[in-house]
Amino acid sequence: MKKTITTLFFLLAIAGFVTAQDNSSVDLEIPVLQRDLSPSIASIEIMSNLGDSTFMGILPSEYPNVRTNVIISKGVQRWLQEYVGQAFSSSFDTSGKKALWVFNALRVGKDSSNAGITSFVKLSADIYNNTLSGYQLENLFDTTLVSTDPNIDLGEELAIAINTLYDKSVANTSSAIKQQLQFSQIGNKPLTKSSLIQSLQAETNLKILSDSIYQTGVFKSFQEFIDNAPSITNFYTLVDSNSNQVQLYELTADSSSQLIANAWGISINNELYRYQDGQLYAIEKDGSSFTLSKYLDYRTRKNQAFFWRRYIGKRQGDDNPFNDAHVYRTALNINPSIKVEATQLNMATGTISID
Secondary structure, X not given: OOEEEEEEEEEEEEEEOOOOOOOOOEEEEEXXXXXXXXXXXXXEEEEEOOOOOOEEEEEEOOOOOOEEEEEOOOOHHHHHHHHHHHHHHHHOOOOOEEEEEEEEEEEEEEEEEOOEEEEEEEEXXXXXXXXXXXXXXXXXXXXXXXXXOOOOOHHHHHHHHHHHHHHHHHOOOOHHHHHHHHOOHHHOOOEOHHHHHHHHHHOOOOXXXXXXXXXXXXXXXXXXXXXXXXXXXXXXXXXXXXXXXXEEEEEOOOOXXXXXXXXXXXXXXXXXXXXXXXXXXXXXXXXXXXEEHHHOOOOOOOOOOHHHHHHHHHHHOOOOOOOHHHOOEEEEOOXXXXXXXXXXXXXXXXXXXXX
C-alpha cells in the first residue's frame, strides 16, 4: 500500500539520567512515505503548543532503574516544519488552502514491563485554514498508535501518524466536529496569527508556572495546584504498614487530626508532589508543564525528593524515589487495558500522563 523511497535522518539526543551510566545516543530514522497526495494544500505551517520544546518520550535501557530520554535537540517545531517540507511540499498547489497545524501533543515511547514491550505514538493537533479573514479552526486530530511488536519502528509509526494528519487536513470536516467547533469560542470566528498565539499562551499563564516559591500545604484539587493555593496548610503523612500507601492527615484547630480524602497533591519545603493512587510522585516545572522529577537529568533536577526520602521512603523501606519501584503507568485512551509508563502532568486534567 505504501513504499518507503527516501528517508530523513533526525539525530535525537538520548540522555540517561542515573549516576551509574554514561549518556547514550541513537539516530531515529523517520521515513518519508511516498504516496498519492491531494493537491488541495498550498502550504503547511507548524505551531507548537507543547509543554516542552525538545522532549519526545522515553525508551527502556539494558540497565535497571535507567531510561533513555528521547529529545529533539533542534526543537520540535523546527524539526516538524522541515519534515513537512520534505514529505508534502512536492504536492503543494498555490490554489489550495494554507494549512496551519497546532501541535498539542506529540509523544513516542516504548515501555518494557512484565507484560512485554508496548510501543506507542501519540499525536494531537488542531487544523486551521489561513483564509483572507484569518486563521479558521477547521478540524481536530487526535490519534494514538499502539503496538506490542518489540521490533516496531517508532519512526515509521510517527510518519504514519503525520500522514494521517495530512489526510485529515484535506478531508471535509465531519458533522460531529462541526458541532464541536460550533460551541468552541475559538472556532466561531477567524483569528489573526497574533491573537491565536495569545490564546495559546493564555493556556500556560498559570500562577504555578510563574511562581518560584510554592506555598506549603495540601492541594485538594488541581485548581488549587494551578493557583499555588493549598487549602490545607497544617498536615502530616503516614504510611499504611499493610498496603504501603501514603495517607495524608490534616491537623485541625483543636489539635485533632482528620484523614484527607481525595487530595490532589502536596507542597512542602518547596518540593511539589502529585498524590495519585495512594503514592507521592515528585514533580517539577519543565518548560510550560510539569514532569515527574524521576525523568529529568539528575545533574539539573531541582526536586530531589528529600521530604519523600525522610518521611515516606524510610517507612516503606526504600530510600530511592526514582527507581523502578516508583514507576507510574497509565492506561491509553485507545485501549484502557494497555498501560504505559507515564512521565508528566497533563496540564488540562492534572493527571499523570504520557502527554
